[in-house]
Amino acid sequence: MGKPTLLGFLVSFPMSCSSCQCRGLSSLAKKAIMAVTGLVLVGFVAGHMSGNLLYFKGPEALDAYAKWLHGLGPALWIARAVLLVSVVAHVWTGIALAAENRAARAGGPAVEATRRASVASRTMPYTGIVLLGFLVFHLLHYTFRTVGADVAAAGDAGRVHEMIRLGFASPGVSVFYIVSMALLCLHLSHGVSSMFQTLGLRNERWRGRLDLAAAAYGWLIFLGFAAIPVHVLATK
Amino acid sequence: MVKENSPAADHPATLRLRLRVWRQRPGQPGAFEEHELPAVPTSASFLEMMDLLNERLIREGKEPVAFDHDCREGICGMCSMTINGMPHGPLPGVTTCQLHMRNFRDGETITVEPWRARAFPVLRDLMVDRSGFDKVVQAGGFISVRTGSAPEANSIPVPKPVADEAMDAAECIGCGACVASCKNGSAMLFVGAKVTHLNLLPQGKPEAGRRAVAMVRAMDEAGFGNCTNYGECQAHCPKGITLDVIARLNRDYLAERVRAFFASTGKPRRGGD
Ligand code: HEM
Ligand code: SF4
Ligand code: FES
Numbered sequence: 001m002g003k004p005t006l007l008g009f010l011v012s013f014p015m016s017c018s019s020c021q022c023r024g025l026s027s028l029a030k031k032a033i034m035a036v037t038g039l040v041l042v043g044f045v046a047g048h049m050s051g052n053l054l055y056f057k058g059p060e061a062l063d064a065y066a067k068w069l070h071g072l073g074p075a076l077w078i079a080r081a082v083l084l085v086s087v088v089a090h091v092w093t094g095i096a097l098a099a100e101n102r103a104a105r106a107g108g109p110a111v112e113a114t115r116r117a118s119v120a121s122r123t124m125p126y127t128g129i130v131l132l133g134f135l136v137f138h139l140l141h142y143t144f145r146t147v148g149a150d151v152a153a154a155g156d157a158g159r160v161h162e163m164i165r166l167g168f169a170s171p172g173v174s175v176f177y178i179v180s181m182a183l184l185c186l187h188l189s190h191g192v193s194s195m196f197q198t199l200g201l202r203n204e205r206w207r208g209r210l211d212l213a214a215a216a217y218g219w220l221i222f223l224g225f226a227a228i229p230v231h232v233l234a235t236k
Numbered sequence: 237m238v239k240e241n242s243p244a245a246d247h248p249a250t251l252r253l254r255l256r257v258w259r260q261r262p263g264q265p266g267a268f269e270e271h272e273l274p275a276v277p278t279s280a281s282f283l284e285m286m287d288l289l290n291e292r293l294i295r296e297g298k299e300p301v302a303f304d305h306d307c308r309e310g311i312c313g314m315c316s317m318t319i320n321g322m323p324h325g326p327l328p329g330v331t332t333c334q335l336h337m338r339n340f341r342d343g344e345t346i347t348v349e350p351w352r353a354r355a356f357p358v359l360r361d362l363m364v365d366r367s368g369f370d371k372v373v374q375a376g377g378f379i380s381v382r383t384g385s386a387p388e389a390n391s392i393p394v395p396k397p398v399a400d401e402a403m404d405a406a407e408c409i410g411c412g413a414c415v416a417s418c419k420n421g422s423a424m425l426f427v428g429a430k431v432t433h434l435n436l437l438p439q440g441k442p443e444a445g446r447r448a449v450a451m452v453r454a455m456d457e458a459g460f461g462n463c464t465n466y467g468e469c470q471a472h473c474p475k476g477i478t479l480d481v482i483a484r485l486n487r488d489y490l491a492e493r494v495r496a497f498f499a500s501t502g503k504p505r506r507g508g509d
Binding site for chain 2 (some may be wrong): 016022026027028029030031032097100101103105106107108110111112113117121122124128165193194197199200201202203204207209
């Protein structure tokens with residue numbers, strides 16, 4: 001029997017308590033939550049990146065886009081609520097799954113052999129946790145603007161293009177963003193194909209294609225996001 | 237590294253091997269024990285090599301290594317050894333009993349361990365308790381009708397592609413290598429194989445959704461982990477079962493949960509029109 005850990009208990013309690021009739025969420029229900037919330041985030045990331053690329057069209061285009069977004073009113077808040085719920089459910093379920101799986105493996109064999117599992121698949125919980133850290137920093141940086149007074153001033157005045165240039169002027173911050181996007185690329189290169197499998201929408205014929213599509217999507221997201229801090233540093 | 241059926245001319249007829257074998261008594265922690273085998277015939281199967289070791293242990297008045305085996309022809313699913321970290325050893329598509337010593341090198345050290353998973357507790361040495369699989373099969377690996385004697389084969393037509401897919405899934409011998417190879421200790425390949433085999437055929441169709449839900453519940457209760465789509469199971473399965481059966485299990489399970497959620501109660505809405 002694997003050792004029950006306090007962390008494992010705390011995380012999995014709402015999902016696997018046996019004190020009522022509901023019997024908690026099944027393993028497949030948890031996986032479905034990962035896949036559906038992952039899909040929401042995949043959609044968000046694509047939209048967010050496309051919007052950001054207006055940076056290259058110049059300050060007017062980007063600032064106007066930001067103004068339009070903020071003018072959406074209730075729709076914006078609904079989207080934010082869906083994203084918040086998705087992130088919380090994705091992270092919570094992800095940690096619960098990782099803790100349960102560690103216990104179910106019971107230490108594993110003394111000699112560990114890996115035939116097929118990719119690096120991306122084996123590092124999902126770790127890339128995920130770094131992404132969570134990134135997400136918190138990113139929101140503090142550009143949404144709540146508690147990092148840097150000049151960034152805050154530009155953002156509050158609706159000068160988003162300028163805010164971005166000020167924010168990425170610091171090489172440390174830029175490198176953290178770029179590394180985080182590389183990890184996101186890794187997370188997605190397993191996650192996007194895995195999502196189809198979890199929802200039952202994959203077979204041996206489609207696995208190769210979906211793995212390729214997942215890798216392509218990951219790279220696209222990485223290049224699209226990383227281009228901005230790279231450009232700011234190069235033209236500072 | 238390994239090549240089946242290739243006893244090259246320069247290949248020695250016997251091998252000198254060092255074995256690191258897991259020894260464990262019920263209720264006690266286990267440990268590796270080392271043994272030298274000076275002359276193992278390359279024509280011996282892995283289990284026959286273990287027999288040689290055990291014969292020597294018995295001659296020396298020591299306790300032989302306990303391991304599961306039965307048919308020794310790759311069809312019963314009893315043999316179960318993790319060899320150098322690989323369930324059923326280095327050769328893809330074969331069981332431990334069908335693995336021959338010509339696939340190893342002279343002077344090699346071979347580590348032999350039981351299946352490792354919480355749901356497969358070690359009984360003794362290399363034997364584990366696989367009754368978790370039995371629980372899963374008891375939950376849904378059957379057809380709930382009195383079948384009587386064998387029906388006339390063509391009375392229920394089954395299209396060839398469907399029969400092929402069901403037969404491919406039915407190849408699963410229930411050995412547990414999928415669980416042992418999975419870094420999550422998940423039994424999804426086994427459960428997927430059983431569900432695919434039965435859900436595809438006309439006799440199994442009426443209970444398809446209920447079967448998927450019941451078997452997944454039994455799988456969770458037996459302490460297996462959650463699938464994260466590593467694919468190690470497929471790479472280690474001696475019978476070539478593919479991840480397709482897992483996708484099918486996911487599909488049948490989710491469809492049934494959605495169907496049950498919106499199932500008719502057969503009555504009008506309370507206080508309604
Ligand atoms: C914010 C922190 C995040 C954490 C802690 C996290 C963690 C995880 C974990 C542990 C898994 C399960 C791994 C597996 O089943 O193989 C997973 C899967 C996944 N993640 Fe994330 N993740 C995060 C962010 C994201 C983001 C931002 C996206 C999308 C842009 C995303 C998309 C996915 C997808 C599509 C899957 C696959 C679901 C499946 O296997 O069916 N994740 N994540
Ligand atoms: S799916 Fe393959 S590895 Fe798993 S129990 Fe069946 S035959 Fe063994
Ligand atoms: S002993 Fe029957 S499959 Fe190996």
